[in-house]
Amino acid sequence: MTFQVYDTTLRDGAQREGLSYSVVDKLAVARLLDEFGVGFIEGGWPGAVPKDTEFFRRAATELDLRHAVLVAFGATRRAGAVAADDPQVRGLLDAQTPAIALVAKADLRHVERALRTTAKENLAMIHDTVTHLVAEGRRVFVDGEHTFDGYRHDPAYTASVVETALAAGAERFVLCDTNGGMLPSQVTATIADLTDRIGVAPELLGMHAQNDTACAVANTIAAVEAGVRHVQGTANGYGERPGNADIFAVVANLQLKLGLPVLPEGCLAQMVRVSHAIAEIANIAPDTHQAYAGAAAFAHKAGLHASAIKVDPLLYNHVEPEVVGNDMRILVTEMAGRASIELKSRELGLDLAGHPETLSRVTKRVKELEAGGWSFEAADASFELLVRAELPDAAPARPFELESYRVLVEHREDGAVVSEATVKIRVRGERVIATAEGNGPVNALDEALRVGLGRHYPELLDFELADYKVRILEGSHGTGAVTRVLVETAAGRGGGWTTVGVHPNVVEASWHALVDALTYGLDRR
Ligand SMILES: CC(=O)SCCNC(=O)CCNC(=O)[C@H](O)C(C)(C)COP(=O)(O)OP(=O)(O)OC[C@H]1O[C@@H](n2cnc3c(N)ncnc32)[C@H](O)[C@@H]1OP(=O)(O)O
Numbered sequence: 001m002t003f004q005v006y007d008t009t010l011r012d013g014a015q016r017e018g019l020s021y022s023v024v025d026k027l028a029v030a031r032l033l034d035e036f037g038v039g040f041i042e043g044g045w046p047g048a049v050p051k052d053t054e055f056f057r058r059a060a061t062e063l064d065l066r067h068a069v070l071v072a073f074g075a076t077r078r079a080g081a082v083a084a085d086d087p088q089v090r091g092l093l094d095a096q097t098p099a100i101a102l103v104a105k106a107d108l109r110h111v112e113r114a115l116r117t118t119a120k121e122n123l124a125m126i127h128d129t130v131t132h133l134v135a136e137g138r139r140v141f142v143d144g145e146h147t148f149d150g151y152r153h154d155p156a157y158t159a160s161v162v163e164t165a166l167a168a169g170a171e172r173f174v175l176c177d178t179n180g181g182m183l184p185s186q187v188t189a190t191i192a193d194l195t196d197r198i199g200v201a202p203e204l205l206g207m208h209a210q211n212d213t214a215c216a217v218a219n220t221i222a223a224v225e226a227g228v229r230h231v232q233g234t235a236n237g238y239g240e241r242p243g244n245a246d247i248f249a250v251v252a253n254l255q256l257k258l259g260l261p262v263l264p265e266g267c268l269a270q271m272v273r274v275s276h277a278i279a280e281i282a283n284i285a286p287d288t289h290q291a292y293a294g295a296a297a298f299a300h301k302a303g304l305h306a307s308a309i310k311v312d313p314l315l316y317n318h319v320e321p322e323v324v325g326n327d328m329r330i331l332v333t334e335m336a337g338r339a340s341i342e343l344k345s346r347e348l349g350l351d352l353a354g355h356p357e358t359l360s361r362v363t364k365r366v367k368e369l370e371a372g373g374w375s376f377e378a379a380d381a382s383f384e385l386l387v388r389a390e391l392p393d394a395a396p397a398r399p400f401e402l403e404s405y406r407v408l409v410e411h412r413e414d415g416a417v418v419s420e421a422t423v424k425i426r427v428r429g430e431r432v433i434a435t436a437e438g439n440g441p442v443n444a445l446d447e448a449l450r451v452g453l454g455r456h457y458p459e460l461l462d463f464e465l466a467d468y469k470v471r472i473l474e475g476s477h478g479t480g481a482v483t484r485v486l487v488e489t490a491a492g493r494g495g496g497w498t499t500v501g502v503h504p505n506v507v508e509a510s511w512h513a514l515v516d517a518l519t520y521g522l523d524r525r
């Protein structure tokens with residue numbers, strides 16, 4: 001039986017607090033999921049959510065899916081009604097999708113207390129709705145809400161729900177851990193007991209796991225190990241409350257750990273691109289520490305790790321990052337050893353393998369500076385300048401010598417606050433005095449430096465101060481607090497770079513970061 005990867009980013013994923021897709025966003029997300037190779041895309045609840053109705057209307061002409069089948073999601077008919085006459089069920093058919101997913105109550109307590117109907121009528125609602133939709137030519141999935149909780153409460157009733165749905169023609173019955181409270185061992189035990197009780201093949205079951213115990217991915221994998229061949233999840237684990245099973249981690253685990261080729265050839269390597277693109281559309285910063293897809297998923301900080309990675313990267317990576325479209329990175333911090341410095345330098349194009357003394361000096365310097373509040377982890381450009389300063393042939397020329405700088409902050413009568421900076425520098429043998437205003441002291445300093453350097457280095461016009469982060473670090477060992485500044489510089493299409501400065505005075509810390517930024521950028525040109 002074919003393995004089914006079923007994505008519900010656009011339905012359950014959209015139930016995440018703070019997330020709201022436009023129809024255009026939903027179409028874009030669907031295209032990305034199709035590129036990732038999922039087999040099913042649940043697009044939303046037509047008839048209930050106007051945006052979803054519109055999504056399905058436009059999808060019919062605007063989406064040209066290569067891998068995925070579009071699924072409309074909705075509920076079984078109302079108690080006491082007829083499926084063919086139920087407007088909600090009609091809305092599902094009107095979406096014109098090849099497949100429909102129905103949420104059905106699988107826990108007797110919900111039937112009696114939430115639906116306020118009888119055990120028998122709930123089974124009739126499921127049966128009538130499934131047979132009606134199948135007769136209308138649709139593939140039907142039944143999502144059994146609260147299957148696990150229900151089975152633990154009243155196994156016979158929940159089992160009868162599963163039997164009813166499958167007997168009515170549902171392609172799969174999806175076991176939903178709706179409250180997300182299960183642990184993997186409970187998932188395994190429930191599936192074994194249920195399949196034993198009614199003699200259903202586990203391949204006819206699916207798994208939908210919410211992440212309330214942080215076990216959604218593990219629970220999904222446990223279900224597959226118990227024989228289930230249909231998994232549901234959402235991009236980056238978005239979903240109601242803490243979210244859903246992260247489809248990227250689920251799929252990577254299935255392919256790379258269990259050896260199940262659940263995606264079309266070549267699709268797994270699209271993971272990082274698709275994950276980040278969907279985060280961008282959802283307007284949620286990508287989770288750096290997300291398994292497989294996060295920027296830090298293969299980032300190594302500890303010196304001991306780096307020393308083994310130097311011998312073989314797989315000694316400290318559970319898979320090759322490239323298989324999911326990610327990269328390995330070495331971080332340079334106070335926890336670095338010589339191997340970390342060597343590997344990071346190599347990443348930056350500097351070969352320190354033949355320079356053991358330089359390696360030792362740079363390692364010592366990094367540790368000293370980090371103890372004083374510097375942080376090179378996010379400031380590759382400052383780290384590169386530090387290494388190159390230790391390599392006589394590679395040290396970049398400083399673009400200027402500083403004589404002095406001065407910054408004034410003026411609070412004017414009308415309430416405006418203006419900063420003014422003057423720099424006195426020597427550039428290529430010439431003494432230059434330049435003054436500029438800015439909306440803050442650092443902006444004014446940056447402007448004054450650019451005015452002073454501009455005639456000699458017109459390429460500075462391309463550089464832009466893209467981001468500026470300040471952090472006050474508590475003093476230690478009797479020292480006062482220091483300020484750490486990170487400056488991110490952008491340079492058109494050439495990408496950007498980050499530099500760091502540390503000093504008790506915020507302006508001086510900023511000055512260090514600014515000078516590194518200009519030195520690095522001009523040298524790179
Ligand atoms: C576990 C999940 O995440 S399932 C996905 C849930 N998604 C959503 O709820 C998002 C979209 N929902 C909506 O837009 C609205 O809730 C609607 C349009 C579906 C329903 O709105 P309303 O008619 O105003 O009803 P309301 O939301 O207050 O209550 C839901 C109704 O559906 C009934 N219902 C709940 N589950 C089912 C089911 N599986 N089958 C049939 N009816 C159901 C409830 O008993 C309740 O009926 P009642 O109105 O007679 O009390």
Ligand SMILES: CC(=O)C(=O)O
Pocket residue numbers: 012103143144145146176177178179208210
């Ligand atoms: C259907 C669904 O989203 C759930 O039961 O959690």
